[in-house]
Amino acid sequence: MDAIRIVQYFKLVDSSGTPYNYQNYFVNERKKLDGSWYDFAPFRVEGTVSNVTGDNALLQVLFPAVDFSIKLAEQADGNRLTRLTLTTQWLNANQAVANSYDERHIGIGASISETTLELRFRSAMDSVGSQFPAQAMTRRNVGPLPTSAQISLQ
Amino acid sequence: MATFPSIIPSRRNFSQGDYPSKTYRSLSGVIVKRSFGNKATGYQLEMEFQHVNESTLDRILDHYDGQQGTLTSFSLPSALMSGYDSTTRNKILAPPSIKWFYAEAPQVDSIVKNISTVRVRLVGELA
Numbered sequence: 267m268d269a270i271r272i273v274q275y276f277k278l279v280d281s282s283g284t285p286y287n288y289q290n291y292f293v294n295e296r297k298k299l300d301g302s303w304y305d306f307a308p309f310r311v312e313g314t315v316s317n318v319t320g321d322n323a324l325l326q327v328l329f330p331a332v333d334f335s336i337k338l339a340e341q342a343d344g345n346r347l348t349r350l351t352l353t354t355q356w357l358n359a360n361q362a363v364a365n366s367y368d369e370r371h372i373g374i375g376a377s378i379s380e381t382t383l384e385l386r387f388r389s390a391m392d393s394v395g396s397q398f399p400a401q402a403m404t405r406r407n408v409g410p411l412p413t414s415a416q417i418s419l420q
Numbered sequence: 421m422a423t424f425p426s427i428i429p430s431r432r433n434f435s436q437g438d439y440p441s442k443t444y445r446s447l448s449g450v451i452v453k454r455s456f457g458n459k460a461t462g463y464q465l466e467m468e469f470q471h472v473n474e475s476t477l478d479r480i481l482d483h484y485d486g487q488q489g490t491l492t493s494f495s496l497p498s499a500l501m502s503g504y505d506s507t508t509r510n511k512i513l514a515p516p517s518i519k520w521f522y523a524e525a526p527q528v529d530s531i532v533k534n535i536s537t538v539r540v541r542l543v544g545e546l547a
Contacts, residue, residue, distance in 0.1 A: 268451070268452060268453060269441075269452070269453045269454075269455060270452060270453065270454045270455065271454075271455040272454070272455075291455075291456070291457055291458060292457075292458050293457050293458060293459040293517055293546055294459075294517045294546075295458075361458065
């Protein structure tokens with residue numbers, strides 16, 4: 267593969283259930299995904315997709331600070347408790363979808379600078395607690411127990 | 421959006437835009453390109469208007485002021501690509517979704533009284 271073409275579909279639903287749909291690849295075009303229309307918006311997505319501990323990951327979506335994005339943040343109550351479904355699609359050279367997956371996040375706030383609006387999210391699933399899974403370490407789940415406190419899980 | 425003054429340039433230079441992408445180059449030399457959009461951007465058009473009188477010079481300077489310098493976009497008249505057929509002219513003057521901006525303020529050389537040479541540099545961006 268010598269070229270990667272990725273389009274991201276941003277579907278934000280605020281606490282009142284109002285959806286805001288945007289895609290970031292097809293410039294000035296409307297695209298349909300799962301029965302909904304997505305307008306073009308020049309946003310970018312940054313952040314952790316997943317980590318080894320299963321803790322909720324921080325995701326940032328950056329929009330230019332223009333009328334529609336500020337309106338989006340204001341109407342979504344500063345991006346608090348919004349629900350984001352981010353669909354990432356890989357396109358082939360003919361711009362047909364080769365692969366696709368969805369991620370779901372919860373809005374935790376927003377900030378704005380003179381040029382950029384930053385919407386912050388965390389992944390919807392969090393680990394239950396720091397001791398998750400809450401099990402005692404036994405010979406059954408880690409094998410022969412060492413005589414020292416140094417354990418290497420591989 | 422005021423159209424650029426309809427004046428035939430003495431010299432013009434056009435550079436076509438490119439599709440937005442980034443290149444990852446591995447240590448082995450293999451490259452992978454990541455595409456970020458389906459339309460080209462970054463068009464450039466340089467024009468020189470040689471030995472124009474003050475009235476023509478004022479039209480260009482006034483247009484630059486009217487556009488608030490490099491801030492707002494405008495369209496280009498067909499006179500700028502005089503000599504090309506309409507197909508080529510449209511490809512240069514109105515690429516898909518492209519808006520033209522001043523890249524910098526017009527550069528003016530004073531030749532003799534009432535005669536100047538003006539250079540204008542434009543960029544075509546997705547906006």
